[in-house]
Amino acid sequence: xxxxPDTIRLTTAQAVIRWLSNQFIEIDGEELRLxxxxxxxxxxxxxxxxxxALYNVQDELPLYRGQNEQxxxxxAAGYSKQWLRQRFMFCTASAGPGTxxxxxxxxxxxxxxxxxxxxxGDTFLTRLxxxxxxxxxxxxxxxxxxxxxxxxxxxxxDRITHPAQVIQSLPAAIAIMLDPADCGPAxxxxxxxxxxxxxxxxxxxxxxxxxRIRRMRPDTNEIADAAALLKSAKRPMIIAGGxxxxxxxxxxxxxxxxxxxxxVVETIAGxxxxxxxxxxxxxxxxxTGSNSANEIAEQTDVIVAVGTRLQxxxxxxxxxxAQDARFxxxxxxxxxxxxxxxxxxxxxxKLALEDLARAVDGYETPKAWTGLAQERRTAWxxxxxxxVEVGNRPxxxxxxxxxxxxxxxxxDRVVAAAGGLPAEVTxxxxxLSESTxxxxxxxxxxxxxxxxxxxxxxxxxxxxxxxxxxxxxxDGSYMLMNSDIYSSVLSQKKLIICVLDNGGFAVIxxxxxxxxxxxxxxxxxxxxxxxxxxxxDFEAHAASQGAIAETVxxxxxxxxxxxxxxxxxxxxVIVMKVDPYEGWTTEGHTWWEVGTPHITTSxxxxxxxxxxxxxxxxxxxxx
Numbered sequence: 001x002x003x004x005p006d007t008i009r010l011t012t013a014q015a016v017i018r019w020l021s022n023q024f025i026e027i028d029g030e031e032l033r034l035x036x037x038x039x040x041x042x043x044x045x046x047x048x049x050x051x052x053a054l055y056n057v058q059d060e061l062p063l064y065r066g067q068n069e070q071x072x073x074x075x076a077a078g079y080s081k082q083w084l085r086q087r088f089m090f091c092t093a094s095a096g097p098g099t100x101x102x103x104x105x106x107x108x109x110x111x112x113x114x115x116x117x118x119x120x121g122d123t124f125l126t127r128l129x130x131x132x133x134x135x136x137x138x139x140x141x142x143x144x145x146x147x148x149x150x151x152x153x154x155x156x157x158d159r160i161t162h163p164a165q166v167i168q169s170l171p172a173a174i175a176i177m178l179d180p181a182d183c184g185p186a187x188x189x190x191x192x193x194x195x196x197x198x199x200x201x202x203x204x205x206x207x208x209x210x211x212r213i214r215r216m217r218p219d220t221n222e223i224a225d226a227a228a229l230l231k232s233a234k235r236p237m238i239i240a241g242g243x244x245x246x247x248x249x250x251x252x253x254x255x256x257x258x259x260x261x262x263x264v265v266e267t268i269a270g271x272x273x274x275x276x277x278x279x280x281x282x283x284x285x286x287x288t289g290s291n292s293a294n295e296i297a298e299q300t301d302v303i304v305a306v307g308t309r310l311q312x313x314x315x316x317x318x319x320x321x322a323q324d325a326r327f328x329x330x331x332x333x334x335x336x337x338x339x340x341x342x343x344x345x346x347x348x349x350k351l352a353l354e355d356l357a358r359a360v361d362g363y364e365t366p367k368a369w370t371g372l373a374q375e376r377r378t379a380w381x382x383x384x385x386x387x388v389e390v391g392n393r394p395x396x397x398x399x400x401x402x403x404x405x406x407x408x409x410x411x412d413r414v415v416a417a418a419g420g421l422p423a424e425v426t427x428x429x430x431x432l433s434e435s436t437x438x439x440x441x442x443x444x445x446x447x448x449x450x451x452x453x454x455x456x457x458x459x460x461x462x463x464x465x466x467x468x469x470x471x472x473x474x475d476g477s478y479m480l481m482n483s484d485i486y487s488s489v490l491s492q493k494k495l496i497i498c499v500l501d502n503g504g505f506a507v508i509x510x511x512x513x514x515x516x517x518x519x520x521x522x523x524x525x526x527x528x529x530x531x532x533x534x535x536x537d538f539e540a541h542a543a544s545q546g547a548i549a550e551t552v553x554x555x556x557x558x559x560x561x562x563x564x565x566x567x568x569x570x571x572x573v574i575v576m577k578v579d580p581y582e583g584w585t586t587e588g589h590t591w592w593e594v595g596t597p598h599i600t601t602s603x604x605x606x607x608x609x610x611x612x613x614x615x616x617x618x619x620x621x622x623x
Contacts, residue, residue: 008200113184130142272433397585473497
């Protein structure tokens with residue numbers, strides 16, 4: 001007769017939290033709790049049972065009180081990015097609008113391939129009290145509700161309908177979140193009654209488990225094919241994406257480039273793969289790129305794309321490269337490796353670069369090509385230096401970026417998102433240290449800046465408490481989501497926030513004007529439904545949330561304020577007006593496909609359409 005395994009009776013919610021608190025990960029020889037804690041706003045759908053379970057593990061899984069569920073998700077994404085996807089946070093919301101508020105942040109995590117666990121309330125499984133508060137009824141399918149809306153924007157979805165299911169569901173969710181190929185958010189719907197139901201769980205389920213992120217070695221035949229193509233290259237180039245950092249392969253990428261003298265360009269997500277001063281760093285590529293990177297991209301014959309999904313801002317909507325240029329795509333995800341008829345190398349970036357280096361041993365890029373790329377980078381550096389220079393011209397994003405860049409610590413983290421600042425940071429920020437730039441452009445999500453930085457700061461303080469997290473945010477994004485200024489003050493997670501006020505949505509106004517349209521409904525001054533435009537007192541607003549706040553009149557004063565912010569122990573907000581029309585970075589852009597009217601009564605719009613379409617002939621047709 002066999003003896004039944006030891007069991008412990010727990011509620012579903014208690015089991016979820018106890019299991020999470022016993023998951024660890026090995027990072028650089030150190031064991032750390034895999035889940036760094038969570039962000040939560042309680043409602044009737046999660047406070048009574050999940051809240052009870054979380055109360056008892058406050059030291060192991062700290063719960064940060066959110067102000068808005070969407071910003072909680074952004075904070076969890078910022079935390080994961082700072083930890084290079086090796087650790088994650090959970091978000092918990094109630095059973096209705098609180099949960100649906102997380103949809104945008106789940107989509108951001110999905111687009112950026114970031115781990116995040118969503119623990120959200122759900123309607124009662126028994127349906128005895130139906131319809132309940134905040135229930136979204138579906139008349140033809142009573143099992144279908146708000147939580148089902150998450151299915152397109154998460155990598156793993158489950159609704160727990162019996163306590164025993166967590167024994168299978170939790171490990172499956174973690175496996176997805178730690179998988180380099182399938183990494184993304186996981187969603188668990190927790191019906192309110194099921195959260196409190198009990199089950200006799202095997203105690204072995206809650207034993208400490210140490211996770212390690214898998215490194216998948218690429219197929220030898222794929223390496224051989226890639227090596228044969230690269231050896232034939234006369235003008236090779238490497239595109240370094242965000243996956244390089246997630247693989248912890250930045251040093252390997254640099255070594256590979258040095259060994260074969262191949263010029264390297266960076267995507268937006270791949271900014272800070274290489275230092276700005278490295279002689280093989282030719283600059284950022286694409287719509288928000290640099291002349292240097294885009295000029296060599298037009299001439300290259302073989303591109304080694306490492307850890308990038310090759311989105312349109314990287315490829316200039318596929319006009320940035322010669323029609324006959326060939327791609328080798330190294331990616332842990334088969335979906336990304338096979339795009340645009342690339343020669344795929346499916347596997348871990350670090351291992352793939354090691355294998356490819358051995359396979360092309362002895363190959364070296366022609367010196368004339370490498371020298372040309374370096375000449376272009378030198379010219380781009382001259383342009384950036386002039387672009388960020390403070391002088392007798394209107395204050396600009398670029399000047400603000402240059403001032404902060406010159407005064408920050410090399411290990412400080414800079415965060416920006418959406419609007420005009422991603423382009424300006426990507427083009428003008430000079431990387432001082434690896435993995436220190438977070439420009440959220442995977443989903444281009446306004447509102448990520450302050451919330452994402454709060455999450456990044458929580459993570460940063462777990463390892464580099466003496467460094468700063470610096471936020472660049474426009475007035476439009478600030479107005480969309482700013483309440484985590486208050487969160488950062490409450491939790492004593494200091495941020496330095498530069499609010500650059502250009503009077504509305506100036507970058508979209510610029511696109512509007514560039515396509516021949518009149519300014520309309522983007523700048524506050526050009527909104528016909530605003531009879532008496534006025535500006536927000538951002539200093540007073542930030543101060544009301546507990547931050548130290550000040551307004552400066554020019555970039556020189558910004559530098560002085562930034563020095564004060566560095567020495568402060570509290571979140572510090574610096575406000576400066578910038579010109580909505582002057583001072584944009586005008587160089588370094590490739591073509592970008594946007595829809596323009598094919599017929600119009602406006603001569604300017606018609607001319608802009610013809611001009612825009614004139615570059616379409618350069619677009620690669622799927623190859």
